[in-house]
Amino acid sequence: MNGVYHYQKLEHYCAALLEKAGVPGAEATVIAESLVQADLRGVDSHGVIRTDIYLKRLKAGMVAVDGEMKAHTDGPVTVLDGGNHFGAVVGSRALELAEEGTKRNGVAVVGVKGSNHFGTCSYYLLKAIAKDMILLVLSNASQTMPPTGGVRPFIGTNPFAVGVPAGRHQPFILDMATSVVARGKIIAAAQAGESIPLGWAIDKDGNPTTDANAALAGSVLPVGGAKGYGISMFVDILSGVLTGAGFGKYVNNMYENWEQTQNVGHFFIGLDIARFMPVQQFKDRMDLYIDEIKAEPKAPGVSEIFIPGELEHRMSLERMKTGIVLPSRVEGELRFWGEQYGLQLSDALLTPASTA
């Protein structure tokens, strides 16, 4: 049976691992907070499962924990060189710059190069929403999807994300990969011996396939065909081509490339609601909009209409109470690193383990 972990204890544990490995305390906390928040929200692919690869990259000297990040701000535009720090650290600095610039100018853009995998975009959206800002966050990623008509991975599942505050309602949080589905769903189908719907993936020769194993040897497809391909390219252009970061094949794979830094790029756009209308008026309009959507007649079998981010918010409240269940492999990895640094993973359990 897998352990059930308390989110705060798990965050402390992961932060402690990172700190023991040489990450400054405040930065270790930011990284761990980002990972555990993803687990809380049900985005397990971006949760503490990443702790192991982050620590391996650090030990291999592929991520920096010292040296400075250089920002150049000219009015509402900032270009930030992340200096190859951990992505969550670079992203958090970009967020600060976007918040300051938005407050000062009404709008701010922050283009980021020299970064790494930065967790979920929602992590930054939630912080901006708490300051009554609208925030767009884009990031490129290493190659996983073919262009429309192609065979092999060329673009990443480059996420596109937008966060907007509401009033009585939970905020609008759109945080989407530009693929049809997460690769994890294809892995799950393969493990269960099930087929996948046509349109999710192509095999290694570029043929459409419903065979999950053939799909894993091939590529997951962009969402909505040419539309998802276009959105993914747009994200790559702003995050990578424009900022000076990598793009396409020049964004290096965190799991496979141990010779080069990732050089991931991000792009943040902040908007100050108060420059358009009083914040309370805007929130009232958002609440009306959300009220009206949620009151729409429902299709057969549908119990509720959700707005983007609503399910993740509910999951988060639930997992704060009931805890986070980790796969055995992830438990093993976290336990392994704890042994190196004299830390006990069992200290992070929701209910302290009884002696067996």
Next chain:
Amino acid sequence: MNGVYHYQKLEHYCAALLEKAGVPGAEATVIAESLVQADLRGVDSHGVIRTDIYLKRLKAGMVAVDGEMKAHTDGPVTVLDGGNHFGAVVGSRALELAEEGTKRNGVAVVGVKGSNHFGTCSYYLLKAIAKDMILLVLSNASQTMPPTGGVRPFIGTNPFAVGVPAGRHQPFILDMATSVVARGKIIAAAQAGESIPLGWAIDKDGNPTTDANAALAGSVLPVGGAKGYGISMFVDILSGVLTGAGFGKYVNNMYENWEQTQNVGHFFIGLDIARFMPVQQFKDRMDLYIDEIKAEPKAPGVSEIFIPGELEHRMSLERMKTGIVLPSRVEGELRFWGEQYGLQLSDALLTPASTA
């Protein structure tokens, strides 16, 4: 047999109709240019087919041709009240403000309310690209798609568009409706007695359907399920909720509502490439990116990999030479309006008609 029209003559003809109906000359030219450009690019749904409804709205007093548009600019942020002018006129003013603001500040956002159907987003993208700008254009639209889990239309097929200059290559032009397909494709399937793929639409009770007629009585679906629904909402929030324009059901249908103005909202974001890197360096990076995508191995049956906007550009060059073919219904409408104003549609033929 349908007539084949010369794009410039057709533009002059439509501009002349609008001018006779009371639209100031420069504005009539902008509207006609936007419509004919859509026909050239193969986006017939946004072409001169719209002339008839534009003229009807004007005659019915539902669109203004005088009164001023009020812009309030504070640094890089402008809020523009379009004063219910034609959408292409309002959109063109928004573009000018975005261009000026981007040059001055490095980034500019223009939120627009009090507008109407403004044609294709590409019309504005192409002009911005010619000035070495990156431009994002969003617009909301009247209700056509249900939210995920819903039954009846609530959100529009709100377009999301991005234009980016390249060097040797044609620019990147992503201009996408947030629906799976244009409703026109379902109409075509119904007329041909063909079924449609599952996932394009739901029937009037909210059930998935492959029956084109049942789909027409129901709703077209957002692209990529919940992802397209989320993007459409995001476009509505920035274009409508934030600007003070209509949103959701408050964006009035141009064909059905003859009591109220449309109150469409738009949102423009301009970026000055030169604030990030020298423009030539950026264009070289874009060319490298596009070279590499187009050189990718191709899936079986694929002859070429395209970037967004490339096919439309080729279509445009072709139609400039071979002319624009209009459906009989559109010819009839344009001829009807010409008769009211003493204009001959046959003057716009590619090859002057021989006497029959």
